[in-house]
Amino acid sequence: MVDNFDAICSKLKEEKYKITPQREIIINILLDNLNKHLSAEEIYDIAKGINPDLGMTTIYRTLDLLVELGVLQKLEFGDGRTRYELQDEDMHHHHHLICLKCGKVEEFEMDLLEALEQKILEKKGFEVMDHKLKFYGTCSECR
Ligand SMILES: [Zn+2]
Ligand SMILES: [Zn+2]
Ligand SMILES: [Zn+2]
Incomplete structure (x- = not known):
């Protein structure tokens, strides 16, 4: 940490x-x-x-x-x-939400990709250590 x-x-x-x-x-x-x-x-x-x-x-x-x-x-x-x-240690577990209108970047604190990571391990023998996920959209204030 x-x-x-x-x-x-x-x-x-x-x-x-x-x-x-x-x-x-x-x-x-x-x-x-x-x-x-x-x-x-x-x-x-x-x-x-x-x-x-x-x-x-x-x-x-x-x-x-x-x-x-x-x-x-x-x-x-x-x-x-x-x-x-x-x-930080929890880096693996947060995703970024990027507002296309105001440019604000928020964090979504949950990973929720465990099932996908498990599938990747099963199908490809590849162990996921990290991932960077960016969601582009409209934030609550801009909507
Ligand atoms: Zn916004
Ligand atoms: Zn972040
Ligand atoms: Zn993950």
Whole structure:
């Protein structure tokens, strides 16, 4: 589980990366916005409010580093923006609902694909470890 500050810091330290104040700010923004699927630009906007010296390059570099370390996952929802989500154990079990009108991304917390996964195992001998499912449609507010 890497959804808490200490777990993320120990990942960095394992790979001999320092916990710089900039990295700390970015990690805290990610932790404060769990399930919000922030883009780099949105993270930048929040970070600027905390430390105006934090540049876009630092944001991108830190996000790339966290992705490389397996702490963070990059998500594409087809709107041309890369979004980020902290990895967690339950990642397997949530699906994304993307509103085509307002662009909001919600999570659906249940997997419900167990029967399909079982069929895949039976028919193909393939064990499903994960899947990324995106549903495109209209959210409750836009309907
Ligand atoms: Zn998500
Ligand atoms: Zn909507
Ligand atoms: Zn599943």
